Every structure is written in structure tokens, then in C-alpha cells.
Amino acid sequence: MRIALEDVHVALAGRTVVAGVHLVADHGEIAGLVGPNGSGKSTLLRTVYRHLAPRAGRILLDGRELARLSPAESARHVAALPQERGGDFELTAGEVVELGRLPYQRAFAARSAADRTAVTEALARVGLRDHADRPFAQLSGGERQRVLLARALAQEPDVLVLDEPTNHLDVRHQVELLALLRAQRRTTLVALHDLNAAASLCDRLHVLHRGTLVASGPPREVLTPELLAEVFGVRAAVVDHPLTGDPLIAFDHRTPAGQGTSSDRRIGGRATD
Template sequence: MDLRLDGLSVVTDGRSLVRDLSLNVASGRVVGLVGPNGSGKSTALRCVYRALRPSSGTVWVGEEDLSRLTVRRSAQVIAAMTQDGAVDLDFTVEEVIALGRTPHLQGNQALSPRERELCERAMDRLDIRHLARRGVLTLSGGERQRVLLARALVQEPEILVLDEPTNHLDVRHQVELLSLLRGSGLTVLVVLHDLNLAAAACDRIGVLREGRLVTAGTPGDVLTPELVHEVFGVKASIVSHPLTGDPQLLYSLNPSP
């Protein structure tokens, strides 16, 4: 299912956080949003998972205006893994993951055998089966990130929205998570701070600055030394990954222009 942001703007207290943002995420593709802190990335994502109502513009889910969908229907179609997705009650890991089925259940309906199998498969995919009976408040930040992604996958969405999903993860689990996204077949919109990870994981990248889209395209087209210096204020050389050919950035610690 395609996802399209069409002229999206968010104004809060007279301040423009996102300005006329238009971006397409084709069905089954992974699109990354990158940009400096405060550039509007997370705000744009909040409009997609309906934590914020845009001041103007439309989020299109396939051919449907997201604002016209019921909350239940949008939760069946879109799953989100957010920066502030904290779990304040000490549920067990398997209980938290099972919450991903909530949009598909009626009232206190019990999970079916198929749904329990979905939860178990998600735990296996995220390497957290051994944590199933642990309370989430006892987990490390990285373990909790994987639990929240498992919950999102159990939701069986067509669109997956993730805000800095690699935070707190060690290198192995960063690579595994991004590999999972690439092979999921889902339409994915993800905010990443690490430009090298974005280049490796994303089919396309959109660069934001001060709420506006600077450019969008393939990693090879977008991640140039000139753009990185202009948007992020750092010097970088771009090389090709010896195995994949993906662009990779080598940063200079010399602050001179």
C-alpha cells in the first residue's frame, strides 16, 4: 500500500514545524527521513500515525485520506514504533507483544491460536523469545526497542512507521533490524540519524531542514559531500561500500570549511 504526504504543514504556537512537505513512499519500499535535530522529522511521522493533526495538507493511505479512516481501521493499516513508546506498567514481554493484536480484536476477545503463533514468530524474528516472561521494566533500552518492534509487526500492518528504531541497539541488532525492514515487504517510513545506516537500509531518502524537504531520491543521488555540508554542517567524503556498493560517509573531524 502506498503512503503519500501531500503538502503537509504543522504549525504550533505560531511556529512552523513542518512546511508544505510532499513525499511518496511506494508500496513495499523503505524511505528514510534524515536531517538535523529539530528539522521536523518526528513531527511529520506523528501526522502519519495520527498523534498529530496536520494544520494543512493530507496523508494518503493508498487512495484514502487518512483523516477519514476510523481510528480502528488506521491502526489495522499503520503500525508505529515511536521514540516515546514507553510501557509504564510492568507487563511481561509476551503481554506487550500481544497488544499488537488489539486493533483486530473485539472487546476482551482472546487471541486465537494463529495470533499466538504470530506473537511467537515475532519474538523469534527479533531474538527475544528468551525474554517472554520478563517484565518490560526490567529490560535494557535495546531489548525494549526490539519488544516494541515485535508488537508493531504482530499488528500485521501494511505500513510501518518508525522513529529512530536503532536507538539503544548494539551493532548486531541494528543490522538485523534494518535487514528485517528491507525484507519485510511492508511500506516503511523511518527516521534515522545515522546516514550510513540510512544509505544501507533505504530505497530512497528524504532530507529535511527547518521543516522543509531539501531533496529526495536514492541514497547515491542524495548523499553528496555538498549536501551533507550544507544541511548538517560537516565535511564528509563519500565512498562505495566494498560489498554492496551503497554510499558510505567518512567524516572529517577538521572543523575548518
């Protein structure tokens, strides 16, 4: 399923935080949102999974306007892993994952065989099949993150919307999660702080800066030293990864932020979240 944002504007407390964004994730494509803190990434994703309503513009699923779908129908197409995780659930890990099946269930209906299979398979995909009966509140931060991803997978959506999915994960589980997302080949919008992870994972990158879209395209075309200086305020070289051939960003950690960069000279912007 293809998802497209057309001229999306979002305001919070009367202040524009995202302005005039056009972007797309084609069927089966992983599209990454990258940008500095406060650039509008999370705000934009919240409009996609309908936590926020855009002030203007449209979000389209295969040409159908998302806002015109019922909440249940929307949830059968779009599943989210938000950055706000909420408090501790008084549920087991398996019960948390089962919440992803609610869009398919009738009121007061018992779990179906399809529900049970979806929950089991989702937990297995994130490496937590033997954690189904463990209290969610007693899991580590990384385990909780993987349980919440399993909940999104159990929803069997056409589109995944992930806001910093590698948060709280150690290096091994970050690598496994990125490999899982690649293997899914499900239309995905994902916000990532780690630019090297984004370059490795994503088919297309959209760069946000101060609430506006300043670049879109394949990672190798987008992640240039010039853009890294202008948007992120860092000095860096972009080379080929010695193992994968993906773009690899080598940051200059010795030059203080802002020295030798033009982060505030050529990129315009608006107030952001």
C-alpha cells in the same frame, strides 16, 4: 500499500514546524527521513501515525485519506515505533507485543489462535522468543526496543512508521534489525540519524532541513558532499562501501563544525520542533 504526504503543514503551539512537505513511499519501499536534530522528522512521522493532526495537507494510503479512517482501521494499516517509549510497563514482554493485536480484537474477546501466532512470530523475528514471560521493565534498553518493534510487527500493518529504531541497540542488533526491515519488504517510513545506515537500508531518502523538504531521491543521488555540507554542516566524502557497494560517507572528524561548509548560506528554512 503506497503512502503519500501531500503539502503537509504541522504547527505546534501556534508555531509552524513542518511546512509544505510532499513525499512518498511506494508499495514495499523503504523511505528514509534524514536531517539534523530539529528538522521536523519526528513531527512529520507523528502526523503519519495520527499522534498529531496536520494543519494543512493530506496523508493518503493508496489514495484514501488517512484522517477519514476510524482509529481501528487506521491501526490495521499503520503501525508505529515512536521515539517516545513511555514509562515502564507492568506487563511481560509477550503482553506488550500482544497490544499490537488490539485493532483485530473485539471487546472482551479472548485471544485467538491468530493472535498467539502473530505474537510468537513477532518475538522470534526480533530474537526474543524466549523472553515472552519476562517483565518488560526488567529488560535492557535494547531488548525493550526490540520488544516494541515486535509489537509493531504483530500488528501486521501494511505500513511501518519507525522513529530512530536503532536507538539503544548494539552494533550486532542494529545490523540484524536493518536486515529484518529489508527482508520484510513492507512499505516503511523510517527516521534515522545514522546516514550510513540510511544509505544502506533505504530505497529512497527524503532530507528535511528546518521543517522543509530540500532533497528526495535514491541515496546515491541525495547524499552528496555538497548536501552534507549545506544541511548537516559537515565536511565529508562519499565513496563506495568496500563490502556492499552502497554509498559510504566518510566524515572529516578533524575539521570543526561549520568550517569549510555552507550550512546556513544556501538552505532556507522555518522554525522547527
